[in-house]
Amino acid sequence: MKSDKTKFLLCVLFFVVLAAITFRCTWGADMVFSASDLNIGRLASMKNGLPSGLLGGFSAGPVLGGSGVPSPRFFNLLLSFMPLEFFANTFYGLVLVLGSISLVWFLRLWNRSWLASIFGALVSFWVNSIMLAPSGHAYKMEVLAFSVLGLCLIEKAVRANSNRRAVGFSLLLAVVVGIMMIEQQDVALLAGLFVGPYAIFRLIQMHGKKSALRWVSVLVPVALVSLLLSGSTVISSYKRNIAGAAAVQESNAQGEKNEKWNYITQWSMVPGEWPDLIASGWSGWSSNNPQGPYWGKLGQSAEWEGTKKGFRNFKLTSVYFGIIPFLLGAFGFVCALGNRKNEEGKAILFWSIAGVLGFLLAFGKYSLLYKLFFQLPMVGNIRAPIKLFDNFQICLAIVAAYGLDRLLIDGKAGKGTKVLWIASAAVGGLALFAGLKVLAFPNARKAEFSQMGFERFSDLMIENMANAWFHAALLSVVCAGLVFMLWKGIGQAKWILTTFVLVLAADSLVLTSHYFKSTDISSLKKGNAVSDYLKEHQGVERTFFVDQSGIYNQWLASDGPYHRLRFFNIWQMPRMPVEYKEYLGKVGRNQVRLWQLSAVKHVAAPSQVLEQLKKNPELGKQFKPVLNYKVPTAQGMRPDVLLEFSGSIPRFALFKNWESIPLEEHCDRLVSLEHDPQTSIFLIPESGVAPQSGLGEFQPLAAKRAGRTATIEVQADQPSVLRFSQRYEPSWKVFVDGKEAELLRVDYLCMGVAVPSGTHTIEFKCISGVQRLSIFVTVLLSAIVVSVFCLRKRGER
Numbered sequence: 001m002k003s004d005k006t007k008f009l010l011c012v013l014f015f016v017v018l019a020a021i022t023f024r025c026t027w028g029a030d031m032v033f034s035a036s037d038l039n040i041g042r043l044a045s046m047k048n049g050l051p052s053g054l055l056g057g058f059s060a061g062p063v064l065g066g067s068g069v070p071s072p073r074f075f076n077l078l079l080s081f082m083p084l085e086f087f088a089n090t091f092y093g094l095v096l097v098l099g100s101i102s103l104v105w106f107l108r109l110w111n112r113s114w115l116a117s118i119f120g121a122l123v124s125f126w127v128n129s130i131m132l133a134p135s136g137h138a139y140k141m142e143v144l145a146f147s148v149l150g151l152c153l154i155e156k157a158v159r160a161n162s163n164r165r166a167v168g169f170s171l172l173l174a175v176v177v178g179i180m181m182i183e184q185q186d187v188a189l190l191a192g193l194f195v196g197p198y199a200i201f202r203l204i205q206m207h208g209k210k211s212a213l214r215w216v217s218v219l220v221p222v223a224l225v226s227l228l229l230s231g232s233t234v235i236s237s238y239k240r241n242i243a244g245a246a247a248v249q250e251s252n253a254q255g256e257k258n259e260k261w262n263y264i265t266q267w268s269m270v271p272g273e274w275p276d277l278i279a280s281g282w283s284g285w286s287s288n289n290p291q292g293p294y295w296g297k298l299g300q301s302a303e304w305e306g307t308k309k310g311f312r313n314f315k316l317t318s319v320y321f322g323i324i325p326f327l328l329g330a331f332g333f334v335c336a337l338g339n340r341k342n343e344e345g346k347a348i349l350f351w352s353i354a355g356v357l358g359f360l361l362a363f364g365k366y367s368l369l370y371k372l373f374f375q376l377p378m379v380g381n382i383r384a385p386i387k388l389f390d391n392f393q394i395c396l397a398i399v400a401a402y403g404l405d406r407l408l409i410d411g412k413a414g415k416g417t418k419v420l421w422i423a424s425a426a427v428g429g430l431a432l433f434a435g436l437k438v439l440a441f442p443n444a445r446k447a448e449f450s451q452m453g454f455e456r457f458s459d460l461m462i463e464n465m466a467n468a469w470f471h472a473a474l475l476s477v478v479c480a481g482l483v484f485m486l487w488k489g490i491g492q493a494k495w496i497l498t499t500f501v502l503v504l505a506a507d508s509l510v511l512t513s514h515y516f517k518s519t520d521i522s523s524l525k526k527g528n529a530v531s532d533y534l535k536e537h538q539g540v541e542r543t544f545f546v547d548q549s550g551i552y553n554q555w556l557a558s559d560g561p562y563h564r565l566r567f568f569n570i571w572q573m574p575r576m577p578v579e580y581k582e583y584l585g586k587v588g589r590n591q592v593r594l595w596q597l598s599a600v601k602h603v604a605a606p607s608q609v610l611e612q613l614k615k616n617p618e619l620g621k622q623f624k625p626v627l628n629y630k631v632p633t634a635q636g637m638r639p640d641v642l643l644e645f646s647g648s649i650p651r652f653a654l655f656k657n658w659e660s661i662p663l664e665e666h667c668d669r670l671v672s673l674e675h676d677p678q679t680s681i682f683l684i685p686e687s688g689v690a691p692q693s694g695l696g697e698f699q700p701l702a703a704k705r706a707g708r709t710a711t712i713e714v715q716a717d718q719p720s721v722l723r724f725s726q727r728y729e730p731s732w733k734v735f736v737d738g739k740e741a742e743l744l745r746v747d748y749l750c751m752g753v754a755v756p757s758g759t760h761t762i763e764f765k766c767i768s769g770v771q772r773l774s775i776f777v778t779v780l781l782s783a784i785v786v787s788v789f790c791l792r793k794r795g796e797r
Contacts, residue, residue: 600648
């Protein structure tokens with residue numbers, strides 16, 4: 001027992017050290033790990049609203065902002081209490097260690113050796129899936145780690161020596177499943193397609209039809225408790241992110257049947273690019289990477305071939321697994337076939353079949369199997385089939401770890417050992433030949449690359465392709481050499497297995513060296529002239545960037561969120577609401593009117609924009625230059641200017657004039673030059689508020705914001721409407737002097753409330769998360785307490 005504890009601690013230490021080395025790019029002062037979708041600015045923005053934001057909150061941007069209740073994610077919990085930079089630099093490593101230790105535990109439950117278990121953990125998380133980190137796909141990585149932990153708890157529940165203990169483990173499993181569904185529903189649903197059938201398979205294998213009570217003890221608590229934990233999150237997220245995504249695309253398709261299919265399957269593994277799976281960098285490192293641009297079709301827009309519009313490709317990271325896991329996985333599968341009558345052999349065959357299905361489904365639009373899968377409810381709306389490689393990877397890890405152990409057991413006596421040695425050597429020879437062929441006959445490839453527009457990179461791309469094959473050849477030869485040593489009984493088996501582990505760890509480090517980068521945020525923390533000015537003068541209003549490229553893109557992505565600035569511009573919105581498209585498409589035809597209606601107080605623009613505005617004297621006098629500065633562009637330093645727009649309607653304004661018209665007419669009327677937005681607003685007939693006119697311009701108001709509430713003190717000399725420049729969402733509530741009033745829809749996208757004459761206190765409150773969080777905490781604590789009671793040994797107090 002002491003020996004196992006020591007080995008477990010050494011195992012944890014190994015993965016912690018490996019994580020530290022993997023993320024070595026963050027070791028310097030002010031260096032922060034670069035994760036594209038979760039950069040330091042976005043993390044700062046999220047952290048600013050935590051933990052109080054778990055009860056509800058709202059934001060000013062992009063466009064007219066939004067509101068909601070963040071899910072009680074494991075991610076959000078850690079972000080709430082960990083220092084920002086420490087979190088950014090350690091979170092992914094923490095998840096990798098958690099997932100790795102979970103798989104080691106699972107494999108140890110199946111009596112895998114410690115070294116084979118560590119090898120399996122490396123296969124499951126330290127190639128391919130580790131690329132989720134630089135992409136910023138933190139929630140996906142968490143779900144994968146928790147799914148493996150779920151496998152451990154399934155195994156413990158199935159093997160429990162009493163139904164009481166089975167319930168205890170099942171409750172812990174329910175907590176894990178609930179957390180998975182809260183973290184990211186689509187990835188959790190895909191993981192469930194592997195984890196769920198495994199639970200059924202093990203129940204059949206261990207208990208058959210005779211022990212109905214055990215089936216109930218395992219399955220019922222999981223279903224009930226996980227649903228209670230994540231039900232509201234799952235329903236809202238499914239509507240917004242999964243079904244909504246497909247619906248948006250279908251609405252834009254104008255009857256084209258293939259639009260949803262093209263959208264869902266855009267990121268499908270390309271069959272012709274299979275060498276990437278075993279030869280890292282074969283097709284390039286990533287899109288637009290000067291060290292080796294990706295030239296394939298992954299992420300290509302459906303319309304690209306015909307119109308050259310959209311993406312030629314879009315690939316951020318690698319889909320590399322390495323040749324050794326495939327070789328040992330194939331060996332493990334063959335061994336399982338020979339032992340298919342025993343419990344362990346059947347389990348390995350289960351994972352082999354599950355892995356093959358996941359592998360084939362990852363090819364998406366190129367796979368006949370995926371066309372059938374696409375017809376299924378819910379899962380057919382999950383985008384990017386290639387993400388199924390992450391689930392396949394776990395299956396491969398389990399089978400490969402079994403193969404490594406069988407290799408150790410069979411040794412000299414096993415015929416399979418010799419076959420594996422020959423196969424590994426043959427694969428190495430073929431990979432070497434492929435690399436030499438690329439170097440010897442480069443002209444055809446160079447011509448192909450030149451046609452694609454990569455002529456100046458063609459030599460580098462040929463070199464990368466050849467090196468990828470040589471890398472695969474080297475690993476194959478190493479595998480062949482180690483298998484040969486086992487076959488001939490040369491050296492101690494434990495050192496040979498240790499070498500397998502170290503080779504795979506080194507391969508992971510080589511892979512991540514191409515993608516794991518860090519950013520020096522010392523200048524971001526100091527700020528710049530523009531951010532400093534906006535922090536001091538912006539207030540609750542918004543800022544608009546006329547140019548959204550170059551340094552402005554960085555300010556939108558990182559600097560602005562880090563310094564709590566409010567932007568109208570959209571930096572990233574893959575699923576734009578239909579009403580935003582309507583508003584931006586119609587009102588956006590007149591940019592100045594768009595700024596006016598959207599509480600844009602400051603506009604950052606090239607200096608020539610100001611000169612153009614001045615050509616209209618009436619318009620030009622509304623824009624006051626408050627800061628001159630220069631920004632770097634491809635043509636050199638460009639003079640830009642920050643303008644203060646006096647014609648903007650503030651976030652909170654009291655209007656005395658309004659008109660009721662159908663909602664679908666709002667945008668056309670708002671952009672009309674006959675409409676003066678400073679004197680009158682539009683309501684909808686359903687509001688029941690009688691029209692009023694001829695009473696002068698709006699009155700600007702100040703508001704106090706606290707959590708999910710905005711409070712405004714109003715002095716109205718006649719009946720008025722308070723306009724709140726915030727996206728209208730029916731879940732908001734508004735109170736006049738403590739009494740709930742009707743929430744009005746104003747100027748298509750904004751909110752408002754009718755205010756009678758006199759002095760009043762107005763409160764706008766966004767949706768509350770108190771009830772949801774209370775239910776989550778209550779169910780979570782109850783499940784843990786009951787689980788501890790069930791797992792307590794009899795006689796313990």
